[in-house]
Amino acid sequence: ELKVEQNPLFLSMQEGKNYTIYCNYSTTSDRLYWYRQDPGKSLESLFVLLSNGAVKQEGRLMASLDTKARLSTLHITAAVHDLSATYFCAVEISRDMNRDDKIIFGKGTRLHILP
């Protein structure tokens, strides 16, 4: 069964601290996405990771991909309250795999940063 598992699912942390969200997936993938979602809003694309060893950074967020381990991480450095949101990883499945759902989402990590 194809799965995308995020952990933790809930995270409450203090401002200024560092933390990492993990995303494990169970199949080969062409692309891995990280999205941010604020309450009641749509998905905002943060990163697209295309190849093994890919690392991307934007502000206090850094994402990496290890395709051999089927693992992606989203690292938060010196967290600030504005980063409070739900973060989703999503794995894009190759069309050759003959599946109906081409993007499989994790359940999301609800991040709450305490001022």
Next chain:
Amino acid sequence: KAGVTQTPRYLIKTRGQQVTLSCSPISGHRSVSWYQQTPGQGLQFLFEYFSETQRNKGNFPGRFSGRQFSNSRSEMNVSTLELGDSALYLCASAPGNYGYTFGSGTRLTVV
């Protein structure tokens, strides 16, 4: 460059009614996918259209249908609405097979 546009943003309907949601993809994108997001089930794939043809369909009842027009704009229709259809409906467009960008979503409330 304009993003993916979904209309309306919010909608309230009564059980038993039907509803049509619209999605205008990024210019040049030919693929449009629809997702339903609920607190309990998370993000679930509804269907995907490419060049006016349904390419894939998720595990939803036949009350959920869609179509795509020659300009790549897509509509999703839900008939005989149920309370459980209350959700955020998201569409995503892509140039071809990869690289999805999501719209702002339509929040449907069924009362």
